[in-house]
Amino acid sequence: DTGVSQNPRHKITKRGQNVTFRCDPISEHNRLYWYRQTLGQGPEFLTYFQNEAQLEKSRLLSDRFSAERPKGSFSTLEIQRTEQGDSAMYLCAYGDQPQHFGDGTRLSIL
């Protein structure tokens, strides 16, 4: 039990389609993070929320990406007009020191 539920676990889509991922931390915490991991690399920071407020965004997060945390609990990450390079594992984490990760959503772009 990771303490974080991510859905779907795997998403396959055609290039150009929009996709949305959801993250549900089991316990309430004011900080929630999104990371992306590609093959052979460590997770890379995308964005983080303090309650409902999105406080920091990486330059990796192009304008095709948008994240929300409307009630300060669950969060969604949407990618519009997906590209081949978006294929990766998208990880959600909550907490502070340490951060606790979910099992991720693997995105495959055909």
Added chain:
Amino acid sequence: DQQVKQNSPSLSVQEGRISILNCDYTNSMFDYFLWYKKYPAEGPTFLISISSIKDKNEDGRFTVFLNKSAKHLSLHIVPSQPGDSAVYFCAALGGTASKLTFGTGTRLQVTL
């Protein structure tokens, strides 16, 4: 610019022996360091951490050492067990940033 580096992509150790995983960093603002373990198809699992005010932290079979002057940390696992076989990531936090900066990972294989 890789601010956290794990220069050994893989390591093989016999069961019962010590595993030593290394990590170097370049950003002097980092003041908190973590090790995560990752199995295939799962997210990273927190293992152990150390603050920059310490040079050693121990938790059971796992010990992390920090050498601030060398900007180097290491994770020691003793004795190593087959269930320890996984990819290990070093990560760092620092300054006002809340984001973790990860290394590229070291794949540990513990053989019988």
